[in-house]
Amino acid sequence: MGEAPPPQKEYILVITPFEEPTEALDDIRRKHPNVEIKIIRVTFLLNGSWAVNEIKVPDDEYRKATILATSRVLPEPKQAPNLKFIHFFSAGTDHVTNTPIYKDSEVTLTTSSGIHGPQIAEWVLMQLLAFNHHEKQLLAFQREHKWGKLNGMWSIRDYVGQRLGVLGYGSIGRQTARLCKALGMDVIAYTASPRKTPESKRDTGYIVPGTGDEDGTIPSAWYSGVDKASLHNFLKQDIDVLLVAVPLTDQTRHSLGKEEFEILGKNNAFLVNIARGSIIVQDDLIAALKQKEGGLRGAALDVTDPEPLGPESELWDLENVAITPHNSGSGSTYVERSFQVLERNLTNLERGRRLINVVNRERGY
Structure with a gap:
């Protein structure tokens, strides 16, 4: 019997306001040498939200991405034709249900449910x-x-x-x-x-x-x-x-x-x-x-x-x-755990298993 083919190369585009979780990223790179990770930092506004419309992600980055990790910055479906799934840093997706990629695409969506x-x-x-x-x-x-x-x-x-x-x-x-x-x-x-x-x-x-x-x-x-x-x-x-x-x-x-x-x-x-x-x-x-x-x-x-x-x-x-000001889920482990969910799904993707934390669009979560 021949050897199994190597895993397909994945390009993970991360759009985040958080500091890079060095340990979690190193863990992903160690376990998945076929993965390339690109991080684009965004900043919070004073009211705790992001100036989403002002964030410019190069079209080439969206086009190369096979996995997107984000909170609310999303491409139009045609901008990211190679996406296998989108991982959200939040537990819910009610804030993106009116976006084209949620309503008009079949891209799998996963959440960080469980980390909070x-x-x-x-x-x-x-x-x-x-x-x-x-x-x-x-x-x-x-x-x-x-x-x-x-x-x-x-x-x-x-x-x-x-x-x-x-x-x-x-x-x-x-x-x-x-x-x-x-x-x-x-x-x-x-x-x-x-x-x-x-x-x-x-x-x-x-x-x-x-x-x-x-x-x-x-x-x-x-x-x-x-x-x-x-x-x-x-x-x-x-x-x-x-x-x-x-x-x-x-x-x-x-x-x-x-x-x-x-x-x-x-x-x-x-x-x-x-x-x-x-x-x-x-x-x-x-x-x-x-x-x-x-x-x-x-x-x-x-x-x-x-x-x-x-x-x-x-x-x-x-x-x-x-x-309290919607901060009960905040903590020093938040980002690390969210990337652990992403790593788990990378493994599942490579092994042909079901992804975890998949959003059911009909139910809304």
Whole structure:
């Protein structure tokens, strides 16, 4: 038998605002000597976005590229005829669904889903513990150099026996479930499609080693559906903390509003949103947070609608709300892990295997 032909040469075009991840790139070059990597740096604007229309990528670079790694800078389909797949540095692709290459091409799209689980789950845990233990008041005492008396100190209830409802049981939800389970919480999961078999409950995407719930064994119960009745049935399961971790799609946009908060309010639930602000009807959320009886006891929001959140928003001044500027997924390992996903898919491509983290355009994620 003859030797297998060498892998086809790949030209990876990387368009990124991040510093070059030397270790991850060296790993790719070591494992894939057939790969050539070209990096084009872009810069953030002061508001955290990029001047996408001002970024000029030479046509020749797009034409040579067989793999593109980017966040939002994309070619027209005809500019990049040789693309095998596009790897996004983000977990979601809702920001590019109106681009021609998303709508009018069949180029495979992959995401960095899975790389954010540890840091976002830690952010969630931080918010839950800070809220329960009145951290805002304690920090105020420290700023005032005051050995103060904590209001409600005997009303603090730990999380043992409380129920976490995870709306969207992906990598972030799974790692949050792992941490909350360690606190003694019960966990229930909600997904768009039914997960009735052990195989269907498995996480088949990228998993940071030592994290998550690969086999899907943590939840005590699974719920599913894309209709209001199914969602309401899930929300009625005596949820103490609701984690919103679904992707933004036409189905999930504004899916949490007055009716849903009334259901959660019966259990005086705490809401955490690390997904997208427009999944929630924000005015309805504010009303539920201000409601003395039958409302939400509090919320931790890393995302809002709109972003940035304007200074006039009532959310800023609500004592039972914590707001952060969409940074729960940030961390020193972000870029390295994203390139690890890319390397995994390079290996899969060479060996004729399925790519991981592939976007289903019909579902929107």
